[in-house]
Amino acid sequence: MEAFRQEIIVGAVVAYMAFCVLTGLWAMKRTQSSSDFFIAGRGLGPIVVALALFSSTLSGFGFVGGPGLVYSIGVSSFWMVVISSTGYAIGFFLVAKRIRMIAELRDCLSLPDVVAARYNSEAVRFLIAITIVLGVMGYLATQILAMAVVMQAILSGTTMFSDIGLVTCVFISSTVLIFYCVTGGIIASVYTDVVQGAIMMIAGTLILFTATSVFDGGMQEATSIILADxxxxxxxxxxxxIMASLGWFFVFGLGLAGQPHLITKMMMNRSMTDNRKILPMSLLGYVMAALLWISIGVVMRAAVIDGVIPPLDQPDDAASVFLSVFANPLLAGIVFAGLFAAIMSTSDAFLNIGTAAIIHDIPKAVRGHSLNNELFWARVVTVILALVAASFALYSHFQDATLVALLGAFGWGTFAASIFPVVAVGLNWQGATVAGAVTAISAALIINFVVQLAGIALPHGISGPLVAFVTSMILFIGVSLLTRKPDLPADIDQVLNL
Amino acid sequence: MLRPVINWIFVISLTMGLLMIAIMAADTVPNSGGLAHPEHAGMQVGDDGAERLDSIGVFAFLFQSLLLSLVVCLSILGVSERRRSPQLLALMGASLIFMLFVWWQMYSGHQAYLATGETGYFMGFPTATAWQVYGTWLGAIPLILIYSIGFRKYIYTKEDEAAFNKLLMETRAKNAAAKESR
Structure with missing residues (x-):
């Protein structure tokens, strides 16, 4: 079997991509309207929503960057994982019920739709939509680049594709992604997410067993080696x-309820009462998949320190080197398929919300109504958005990483800082005002932009997103308390009371 | 004055902001955010832990304690005001105590290691780290249980469901009438 390692890995990845294409074709028949395209007609069952929710949470960053971070900085990066229970709990307490209620009551297709209904304000809708578009571009570009880099690493190990270029890999991976997102919209996305989530759970669990067998003394021997060093x-x-770690607890924990690609999924379930099942199922899935993050990182750092393997060229190689040195070829095939699954499940979610912001929300905020024939334009814009992001990715790789890095600043931290107060707190407090929302979003964007642009390094490992998040929370509540309590529409007022 | 939970959330956020400023203003040491590993490129080390906690340890401890309080206050905010019964508040209070206990075990375990250089192990990790890995994750499980098990009591009761369905029907009827008149 070892002799066919590369073929097995390529086979697993090709099988996974074929599945995505077939799902797109199947979902195309079920996508008849823009409501189907963006929110699956609010008809998804609890298992589908749970798997889609957790698999979109753990992107390629979790499968590649996560183990790399543990290799590089040790336990500090565990904080991004162990806060998952807090993050999901906060997300469900604050968002799941009311976002679903408002979505059904007002026929909302997107997060900005819900926000506009809650605040009765097109300005807030516009700001949230712009934040989403900027964030989506950065996220998508980095995900597409990660997908292409991994594909190149896999294919270049075979005789037939040994000279394959990065551009070709961007083309192949983006084509698969675009195909199923355009044909099947969010229906294809969530059903591929189900399989993607299942692959990630299996991969995470199997990797834990493999990792604990690398050293005779199991995980304790690995951690002892690191501790002695x-x-x-x-x-x-x-x-x-300590402050970098606690900052991640804050930004990744509370911030989960501010991620548009995740909370949009809370609008899609068939029944509100399913939320009680979706929460524990999502958390279980995330924990199983994230075992990979911790176990690979710890074992690889210990193995290098102990001289079992040579030092890595770069920390992000931790997962791929682990798979090639320690994992059975079949397991390596499953994990590489899982890696593509992680990247694609996040990318399709971003493509979907980015498209909704462009064709539905920004026109509505500016002109008072969305585009005619939304389903057609949704498909066109999905293609354009993916192509622009792929171009950004290639430009960043070959020319200048500044632009993507800048857009990348609109990642998790910026979504958390700008969206959490306005959505998570705003959906539960009738005193939240438009002035509070606009101030909080603007402050979060400005702080993150300035810290990123000026390359400001704050003392004691404090991060820009942490400062932005705490500031936007204070400003949102403070300004709302100082401004006149809004007269909410009767239906929204009633929902906020339930 | 502080009865509405939003006021508590505001006060906690404000205090955390002030603590963050105090931490930023505190004396810093070269290894406060980590140093390059002396032998292996791509790895970082924390080096002298006691030295880097010296000026900010207490502030950081308070910061996290407030953050855990914020988590519980936000969870309470997510429950309709009418459902915030003494029983719910007691359950939330117990959850907070549990989370603070885990945090204290982690922090004091780290302090003990810094003082003695020795540690025990639990399920593969040094004791203080085991509190972080398993304890932090388990710390929010009571909140998840309150949500899932208490869903029909605190989050979305049968009366809530009936009220929402009534609102939905009224809205749909109003929209249909408006459409017809156009």
Whole structure:
């Protein structure tokens, strides 16, 4: 079997991509309207929503960057994983019920739709839509680049494709992504998410068993080796220190309820009462998949320190080197398919919300109504958005990474800082005002932009997104308390009271 | 004055902001955010943990304690005001105590390691780290249980469901009438 390692990996990835294409074709028949395209007609069952929710949470960053971060800074990066229970709990307490209610009551297709209904304000809709578009571009570009880099690494190991270029890999991977997103919209996305989520759970669990068998003494021997080398790296705050760690708890924990690609999925379930099942199922799935993040990172750092393997060229190689050195070829095939699954499940979610913002929300905010024939334009804009993001990705790789890095600043942290107060708090507090929302969103965007543009390094490992998040929370509530309590539409007022 | 939970959330956020400013103004050391590993490129080390916690340890401890309080206050905010019964508040209070206990075990375990250089192990990790890995994750499980098990009692009761369905029907009838008149 070892002799066919590369063929097995390529076979697993090709089978996975063929599945995505077939799902797109199947979902095309079920996509008859823009409501089907963007929110699956609010008809999804609890297992589908749960798997779609957690698989969109764990992107390619979790499968590649996560183990790399543990290799690099030790336990500090565990904080991004262990907060998942807090993050999901907050997300469901604050968002799941009311976003679903408002979506049904007002026939909302997108998060900005819900926000516009809640605040009775097109200005807030516009700001949220712009934030989403900027964030989506950065996220999508990095995801597409990651997908192409991994594909190139896999294919270049075979005789037939040994000279394959990055541009070709961007083309192949983007084509598959675009195909199923354009044909099947969110229906294709969520059903591929189900399989993607299942693959990620299996991969995470199997990797844990493989990782614990690398050292005779299991995980304890690995952690002892790291501890003997540098105690702080294996202690609760890791090499990056206490404030970097607690900042991640804040931004990744609370911030989960501010991620538009995740909370939009909370609008799609068939029944509100399913939320009680979706929450624990999502969390279980996430924990199983994230085992890969921690176990690979710890074992690879220990293996390098102990001289079992040579040092890595770069931390992000941790997962791929682990798979090639320690994993059975079949497991490597499943994990590589899982890696594509992780990247694609996040990318399709971003494509969907980005398209909704462009063809539905921004025209509505500016002209008072969305485009005619939304379904047609949704498909056209999905293609354009993916092509622009792929171009950004290639430009960033070959020419200048600044633009994508800048857009990348509109990642998780910016979504958390600008969207969490306005949506998560605003959906539960009638005193939240338009002035509070506009101030909070603007402050979050400005702080993140300035910290990123000026390359400001804050002391003690404090991050720009943490400062932006705390500031936007204070401003949102403070300004709302100082401004006149709004007269809410009767139906929204009633929903906020339920 | 502080009875509405939003006021608590505001006060906690404001205090956390002030603590963050105090931490940023505190003396810094070269390894506060980590140093390059002396042998292996791509790895970082934390080096002297006691030194880098010296000026900010207490502030950071308070910051996280407030953050955990914020998590619980936000969870309470997510429950309709009419459903915030003494029983719910007691359950939320117990959840907060559990989370603070885990946090204290983690922090004090780290302090003990810094003082002695010795640690026990639990399920593969040094004790303080085990509190972080397993304890932090389990810390929010009571909140998840309150949500899932108490869903029909606190989150979306049968009366809520009936009221929402009534509102939905009224809205749909109003929209249909408006459409017809056009």
């Amino acid at each position: 540098d105690g702080e790296t294996m202690m609760p705050f890791g090499a990056a220190g």
